[in-house]
Amino acid sequence: MISSRTSSLRDSGIAYLFLAPAFLFIVVFIAYPLVYSFYLTFTEYDFVYDSAPKWVGLKQYISIWEDKVFMSSLKNTLVFALLYYVIVMFFSLLIAFIIDELTKGQTFYQLAVYLPIIVPLSLAGVIFVWILDPTFGVFNHILRSLGFKSLSNKNWLSDYSTALPSMVVITLWKYVGFNVIIFLAGIQSLGKSIIEAARVDGVSFFQEKFLVILPNIKAHLSMASLYSIVQAIKVFEVPYVTTGGGPGTATLTLYLYSWRTAFGYFKMGKAATIAYITAALIIFFSFLSNKFLEEKEK
Amino acid sequence: MIRKKTTLLILYLIATLIALVFLAPFVWIIFTSLKPSKEVFSYPITLFPHSVTLEHYKYVMFRMSDFRRYFWNSTVITGVSLAIIAISSSLGGYALGRKNFWGKNWFIVFILLVLAIPYSVYLIPIFIMETRLGIKNSYLALILPYVALNLPWGLFIMMGTFRGIPSEIEDAARIDGCSEYQLWSRIMLPLAKPGLATTIIITFIFIWQEFIYAVTLQTDAKWKTLPVGIVHIRDELQSLAYDNLSVAVILSLLPLFIVFVALKDFFIKGIVEGGVKG
Numbered sequence: 001m002i003s004s005r006t007s008s009l010r011d012s013g014i015a016y017l018f019l020a021p022a023f024l025f026i027v028v029f030i031a032y033p034l035v036y037s038f039y040l041t042f043t044e045y046d047f048v049y050d051s052a053p054k055w056v057g058l059k060q061y062i063s064i065w066e067d068k069v070f071m072s073s074l075k076n077t078l079v080f081a082l083l084y085y086v087i088v089m090f091f092s093l094l095i096a097f098i099i100d101e102l103t104k105g106q107t108f109y110q111l112a113v114y115l116p117i118i119v120p121l122s123l124a125g126v127i128f129v130w131i132l133d134p135t136f137g138v139f140n141h142i143l144r145s146l147g148f149k150s151l152s153n154k155n156w157l158s159d160y161s162t163a164l165p166s167m168v169v170i171t172l173w174k175y176v177g178f179n180v181i182i183f184l185a186g187i188q189s190l191g192k193s194i195i196e197a198a199r200v201d202g203v204s205f206f207q208e209k210f211l212v213i214l215p216n217i218k219a220h221l222s223m224a225s226l227y228s229i230v231q232a233i234k235v236f237e238v239p240y241v242t243t244g245g246g247p248g249t250a251t252l253t254l255y256l257y258s259w260r261t262a263f264g265y266f267k268m269g270k271a272a273t274i275a276y277i278t279a280a281l282i283i284f285f286s287f288l289s290n291k292f293l294e295e296k297e298k
Numbered sequence: 299m300i301r302k303k304t305t306l307l308i309l310y311l312i313a314t315l316i317a318l319v320f321l322a323p324f325v326w327i328i329f330t331s332l333k334p335s336k337e338v339f340s341y342p343i344t345l346f347p348h349s350v351t352l353e354h355y356k357y358v359m360f361r362m363s364d365f366r367r368y369f370w371n372s373t374v375i376t377g378v379s380l381a382i383i384a385i386s387s388s389l390g391g392y393a394l395g396r397k398n399f400w401g402k403n404w405f406i407v408f409i410l411l412v413l414a415i416p417y418s419v420y421l422i423p424i425f426i427m428e429t430r431l432g433i434k435n436s437y438l439a440l441i442l443p444y445v446a447l448n449l450p451w452g453l454f455i456m457m458g459t460f461r462g463i464p465s466e467i468e469d470a471a472r473i474d475g476c477s478e479y480q481l482w483s484r485i486m487l488p489l490a491k492p493g494l495a496t497t498i499i500i501t502f503i504f505i506w507q508e509f510i511y512a513v514t515l516q517t518d519a520k521w522k523t524l525p526v527g528i529v530h531i532r533d534e535l536q537s538l539a540y541d542n543l544s545v546a547v548i549l550s551l552l553p554l555f556i557v558f559v560a561l562k563d564f565f566i567k568g569i570v571e572g573g574v575k576g
Contacts, residue, residue: 011398014478016399022386026412029446040422095316098309115558120507122528125529126528126547127323136339136341138343176320205305236418258418263425275421275422278416
């Protein structure tokens with residue numbers, strides 16, 4: 001008894017020692033900032049003029065709702081997120097189903113869809129600003145040669161109605177492959193017997209995919225859903241690089257607004273409040289996603 | 299059971315169309331990089347390059363000192379961060395995967411939570427901290443937060459890897475008189491190599507691409523990394539400089555491309571086994 005207790009004590013000592021370097025980094029650069037920025041949400045802190053944060057209680061959480069720019073960036077973020085989430089989930093599922101069916105050259109098709117994952121969002125923005133350029137851009141050129149005259153003069157990224165959808169497209173290009181990876185892993189982990197049994201029963205392509213396979217890859221669906229929620233809400237690089245939040249505030253997102261409030265206007269208390277609200281949105285939607293997609297058995 | 303030939307043909311057609319759409323931006327940026335400047339800005343534009351030149355590649359590689367500087371910054375910051383992450387996550391992952399200690403489950407829950415919270419929440423305090431310490435605009439300015447932000451990911455992968463090693467191996471090594479450190483370095487670590495490879499490629503891709511910390515903490519042009527530096531070059535040059543810019547984009551994607559194509563399977567494993575990333 002005693003010897004096993006001392007040995008387990010010794011064991012935890014060793015464990016702490018092994019964990020120490022990682023623990024130190026996480027405490028200083030994650031745990032402390034997490035707590036400190038929560039504290040900041042209860043203060044007013046102009047980083048240029050104030051020597052220390054001033055405690056104001058819940059003021060930030062109340063006054064933020066009267067800020068028109070905040071409300072418009074909240075709306076933009078939600079619209080972007082909804083559009084992006086629905087399309088990315090559906091599209092990547094469909095692409096995974098198609099690639100899974102291919103008998104030859106699967107690796108090529110996978111690589112083509114996965115490749116944009118390596119492009120930083122900021123550079124994806126740079127590339128698409130060039131592609132969507134109204135005069136020298138290839139996109140309008142193709143539209144012109146296909147005969148879509150009225151569309152081919154559009155300035156996609158500076159038009160009120162198309163700027164946000166264009167950003168959705170750029171983000172989709174980068175991340176669809178990410179979800180295809182997850183869905184393909186799910187589909188290919190299924191035993192062949194389920195699918196073959198269904199085919200013997202003569203189900204159609206879509207019946208097989210959506211009624212037979214889909215319910216069996218819930219874990220992967222849930223994982224892709226969580227990734228997509230994070231991608232849909234933390235939108236920063238694309239508006240930063242392509243539109244700067246404009247025209248007006250048409251593409252200003254919560255993430256970009258929080259960043260500007262902090263590092264453009266140095267209002268740290270307000271910026272931390274916006275950042276926490278953004279985090280709360282992600283956690284709320286992740287929670288919803290878990291509730292709907294988590295496997296109920298156990 | 300094989301599908302009907304026509305069904306398969308239709309699927310191939312759709313798949314090829316999809317592949318083309320995903321590859322088109324790469325193709326376009328490569329074409330642009332090879333066209334002479336006059337052709338890049340001709341109207342109507344040319345789809346395929348009429349004449350091919352390497353002048354933009356020569357210009358960016360040999361005469362654009364800013365670009366070389368950004369490439370070097372990215373290399374140093376990514377390299378050092380990766381080394382620290384590799385060491386501390388294979389140490390910490392061992393403790394989490396094979397030891398029992400007080401607070402272990404709380405720690406695991408905490409790092410899972412961290413993966414879901416957006417980066418900006420930490421950024422404001424880190425900015426304040428680094429301003430006070432005077433380490434903004436330095437390699438350290440990004441290395442420290444990059445290590446911390448990617449560690450949860452590494453710890454998670456390494457924890458799973460170490461946990462999967464059979465305990466008979468550990469018992470046999472102990473009977474042979476291995477010390478704890480020897481057990482870790484000579485027996486466990488070599489067996490955990492696939493996990494380590496996954497950790498390294500995933501964090502490599504994340505760090506080389508990172509934008510928001512880099513744009514905030516490196517305000518001085520000298521210290522910028524590629525994703526921020528290229529945007530900076532674009533803004534400095536004001537208007538359309540896409541001939542040289544596309545070369546800069548291609549060259550900065552090259553390391554990612556090589557690593558990704560060579561180690562794709564490790565990356566996939568990391569994504570599927572990882573969890574959620576904020």
